[in-house]
Amino acid sequence: MSAIQRCSKLFSNNLCRTIINIEIRSSISDYKSFAGSRPKKVKNRFDPPEWFVPKKAYNYFDNLTPSNRDFLKEVAYDRYITNRESPLVDEPIKRNTWNPCTKRTGVLGVKIGVLPQWTKDGTKLFTTLVQIIDNHVIRYVPPEDYKQSSAATLYMKNRNYGSVVVGALSCYPTSFTKSYVNLFNEAGVPPKRKLTRFLVTPDAAIEPGTPLTAKHFNVGDYVDVQARTIGHGFQGVVKRWGFKGGPKSHGATKWHRRPGTIASGGRTGLIYKGKKMPGKMGNRWRNHRGLKIWRINYKYNVLYLTGPATPGPTHSYIRIYDTILPNLKKEMTSKEVHPPMPTAYPEDFSEGLPEEVFDDELFQFNDPTLMYNLDEK
Amino acid sequence: MSVFRRALIASNIRNLECYCGVQKRFSNTLFDGTLEKHRRSELSHDREKTESFPPFEAPKDYKKKYPDFLPNADWKKRDRITEKLERKDMLRRRAVLNIPEFYPGSILAITVSDPYAPGKYNRFVGICIAKNGNGLRTSFTLRNVVDNIGVEILYELYNPTIQKVEVLKLEKRLDEELYYLRDCDPKYSTFNFNMEPVQHPPGAPIPVNDIVLKIGPRPWNQKWHRQNLKGVEGLDEHLREVEKKLAEKTAEPWEKYDIMKTYRNSIHEEESERILSEVYEKNLHNQKLKENRKPLKMD
Incomplete structure (x- = not known):
């Protein structure tokens, strides 16, 4: 008996529940349609969208013996690593050349810290370190299909963009629902902890199942970054907007961190929209554009980007993709080496890779100390 | 303490963070243990190899001699790989410039x-x-x-x-x-x-x-x-x-x-030993290079 057959027996009881649930749900919906007397349900703001798939499942690992737990891991390893089926059913997509109008996929990294570096002029700069862990392309939808899907907004319908779903951090399938795990069948990779979507032009189409690493970018190119900022929770007006508050003493009673008047009375008699008030601070999507890649570590897949102030705390997800800023795009076109299309494949690096690559302007710590020539100026 | 905590995280008990007081940095961050698990997991296509630590024990005065090799004690800003890359850069610079x-x-x-x-x-x-x-x-x-x-x-x-x-x-x-x-x-x-x-x-x-x-x-x-x-x-x-x-x-x-x-504001002893032993190994390596180098002829 093969490992997968044994596994399916183990799972069968638990899977039954979900299947029955789905059947019951579908039967209820049929009943509603027949009845017709009830009004249609109004869509709630908190209802999930159509494409949403429940992700978390009951953790089976809790109630298993250690030997069974190891066996399940073995099965997953067999399926995804040793006996992995190639996702290439058709011929591979043709590789195109890069031009300034193309939009490639991005990658999903994890921010791991901030370090100072020095340039060869002797000026100091801070760099954020972003690690790209275990990224795979999970789905590609060409623009014709994507325009008709429910997820496409008006912005996407007017433009000729396909969508690429990228996942990071592969897990064992036991911790997720079956419907979530099935999303990864096309790519043939283990289910991922985090998914994102990038819009691409059709010439940068990419096959599901291809891994994305730090080789996706070149040193010296420019990059945009999206992430959620540090969440501060519900905060008052002094911390959130920098109001002055009141005096500490001199007879101040309960008037230390208050906003003051919100609006005037009289004829207006209302509070203007957008008034600065207490509320939830941080944990919002923010962009940083035009960050330079100073240095790449291929051993650990780490990018060194400019700036001490990229959004988000350490160990948070961060989306990285090529810049949309026109002036920096011009710089990238003028260079001899363009970014690899649609990504870098192992065949591009047949000569082998160095452990680290530096920008020409960046000081390497192996180099001798910086000396200024007397002849300059 | 930290080793004990890490061992607990590695075990697959559900909602463990509720019981043993392991905190998340912020609402949108990964746990320290989960990230480490993913870096070394069998399923990842570019799995990080486990590196054996050097068998040397650093001299006891190294902690006061090289305090700059010990990382920031603020656990919200720490990461294993950033510290490793930072240490590499420092040692490279020290090979060029003699810092007594x-x-x-x-x-x-x-x-x-x-x-x-x-x-x-x-x-x-x-x-x-x-x-x-x-x-x-x-x-x-x-x-x-x-x-x-x-x-x-x-x-x-x-x-x-x-x-x-x-x-x-x-x-x-x-x-x-x-x-x-x-x-x-x-x-x-x-x-x-x-x-x-x-x-x-x-x-x-x-x-x-x-x-x-x-x-x-x-x-x-x-x-x-x-x-x-x-x-x-x-x-x-x-x-x-x-x-x-x-x-x-x-x-x-x-x-x-x-x-x-003091525990919060300092690096744990096991961890500092591990870091300083790396420094000691590199110092020994540099010394050997110096000894083998031929002396310049001065006439």
Whole structure:
């Protein structure tokens, strides 16, 4: 008996529940349609969208013996690593050349810290370190299909963009629902902890199942970054907007961190929209554009980007993709080496890779100390 | 403690963080343990190889000799791979530039390449007032009095413009920060630029200069009477009684017995040993290279 057959027996009881649930749900919906007397349900703001798939499942690992737990891991390893089926059913997509109008996929990294570096002029700069862990392309939808899907907004319908779903951090399938795990069948990779979507032009189409690493970018190119900022929770007006508050003493009673008047009375008699008030601070999507890649570590897949102030705390997800800023795009076109299309494949690096690559302007710590020539100026 | 916590995270108990007090950094961050698990998991296509730590045990004085190799103790900013990459850069720089050991209180001479100085370099002599930061961010300040004006310069230790670090006199003081020299007599912080180095025999313990200085009249740069300084006297002459009472009120003599506070603000011993053993291995390697190098012929 093969490992997968044994596994399916183990799972069968638990899977039954979900299947029955789905059947019951579908039967209820049929009943509603027949009845017709009830009004249609109004869509709630908190209802999930159509494409949403429940992700978390009951953790089976809790109630298993250690030997069974190891066996399940073995099965997953067999399926995804040793006996992995190639996702290439058709011929591979043709590789195109890069031009300034193309939009490639991005990658999903994890921010791991901030370090100072020095340039060869002797000026100091801070760099954020972003690690790209275990990224795979999970789905590609060409623009014709994507325009008709429910997820496409008006912005996407007017433009000729396909969508690429990228996942990071592969897990064992036991911790997720079956419907979530099935999303990864096309790519043939283990289910991922985090998914994102990038819009691409059709010439940068990419096959599901291809891994994305730090080789996706070149040193010296420019990059945009999206992430959620540090969440501060519900905060008052002094911390959130920098109001002055009141005096500490001199007879101040309960008037230390208050906003003051919100609006005037009289004829207006209302509070203007957008008034600065207490509320939830941080944990919002923010962009940083035009960050330079100073240095790449291929051993650990780490990018060194400019700036001490990229959004988000350490160990948070961060989306990285090529810049949309026109002036920096011009710089990238003028260079001899363009970014690899649609990504870098192992065949591009047949000569082998160095452990680290530096920008020409960046000081390497192996180099001798910086000396200024007397002849300059 | 940290090892125990990590072992707990590695085990597959559900909602473990609720029980054993493992915190998330922020609402949108990954756990430290989960990230480590993903870096080394069998399922990832570019799995990180487990590196064996060097079998050497670093000498015990390494913790005081190389305090800049120990990372920031703030656990919200820590990461294993950033620290490793940072340490590599530091060791590379140390292979090029000889950085001898020094402490706040010892006298240094530092030459820096400067594009605006005549001769394109600058040499400054002074007493080290303080050492700040860690990793590539370590910095130290030198103080001297030049033409009756106090001068302080802050240097970054790993800045590539530093050409030479000379220790003219290796010693310690009673305190770890000597900012009070600003309010003392300027003769205690004047040093000759042509001072000859005092040689320190290798292996000998570092001498402690137990000089106690008298502080000058107010206004002061900081509230020295609230800082528990050992190298200063005559503070009470300049204080009013109200200030003395306030100093007693704000004093926190129990702070040195707070075990959890010291634990939070310091790197764990097992971890520091592991880091310093790497440094020791690299130092041995550099020494061998030096011995094997052929001496230059000087005629």
